[in-house]
Amino acid sequence: MTGVPTAADDVRDGAGPFRASVLTLYPEMFPGPLGVSLAGRALEAGRWALEPVQIRDFATDRHRHVDDTPAGGGPGMVMRADVLAAAIDAAAPEGDRRPRILMTPRGRPLTQARVRALAAGPGAVIVCGRFEGVDDRLVRRRGLEEVSIGDYVLSGGEIAALVLLDAVVRLLPGVMGNDASGETESFETGLLEHPQYTRPPVFEGEPIPPVLLSGDHGRIARWRREEAERVTRERRPDLLPPGR
Numbered sequence: 041m042t043g044v045p046t047a048a049d050d051v052r053d054g055a056g057p058f059r060a061s062v063l064t065l066y067p068e069m070f071p072g073p074l075g076v077s078l079a080g081r082a083l084e085a086g087r088w089a090l091e092p093v094q095i096r097d098f099a100t101d102r103h104r105h106v107d108d109t110p111a112g113g114g115p116g117m118v119m120r121a122d123v124l125a126a127a128i129d130a131a132a133p134e135g136d137r138r139p140r141i142l143m144t145p146r147g148r149p150l151t152q153a154r155v156r157a158l159a160a161g162p163g164a165v166i167v168c169g170r171f172e173g174v175d176d177r178l179v180r181r182r183g184l185e186e187v188s189i190g191d192y193v194l195s196g197g198e199i200a201a202l203v204l205l206d207a208v209v210r211l212l213p214g215v216m217g218n219d220a221s222g223e224t225e226s227f228e229t230g231l232l233e234h235p236q237y238t239r240p241p242v243f244e245g246e247p248i249p250p251v252l253l254s255g256d257h258g259r260i261a262r263w264r265r266e267e268a269e270r271v272t273r274e275r276r277p278d279l280l281p282p283g284r
């Protein structure tokens with residue numbers, strides 16, 4: 041944890057800044073990219089806190105094993121329930137109100153609505169899965185919410201945890217530079233964003249669409265809405281209301 045309390049801290053429930061505990065075999069991957077730019081400056085300012093926890097520190101055998109062969113046979117290794125339980129109980133003792141999340145490709149897809157809810161809460165305890173998976177008894181007995189960031193397989197949950205935290209941190213009070221830009225962006229309006237242009241007015245012979253230089257704000261708003269619908273229909277028809 042860094043920095044002193046700021047005005048942004050007391051708007052979340054009087055409970056201090058958003059606090060993320062990340063349980064991982066690779067704590068050196070954190071804060072990683074979240075240590076620079078918007079998220080990094082907010083971390084240094086104490087608007088959020090990050091506590092990486094080395095799962096291996098909670099192993100009990102001489103060789104500090106955190107995984108074992110899958111019951112019933114098969115390839116790969118499974119993370120042990122007892123080791124992970126000890127790590128979770130140390131990072132989030134009884135009474136810790138933060139949601140507990142397991143990053144896994146088997147999880148429910150992460151959505152902007154879930155990101156918004158997390159950002160409004162006290163923080164998160166995030167378990168990064170590795171190997172073939174995690175003992176399912178641990179998932180149920182510690183109430184882990186299984187979350188995926190998309191339909192592809194990563195080598196571990198760490199990069200997925202960084203994605204989730206990036207999405208959350210930019211919504212925390214005082215973190216995002218231009219607060220109005222949050223209201224028009226993709227997934228907040230329910231549509232993908234319209235295309236954007238800036239200077240120069242002609243690039244390699246291609247002009248900016250003239251409507252954007254017309255000064256007619258009604259026409260501009262209509263063009264942007266139509267373009268947002270067109271792009272969404274082409275790329276993500278699943279986001280459109282039925283019949284659009």
Ligand code: 6GU
Nearest residue numbers: 143144189190194196200
């Ligand atoms: Cl959360 N973890 C891993 N290992 N792979 C993923 C994922 C998570 N989400 C999509 N692919």
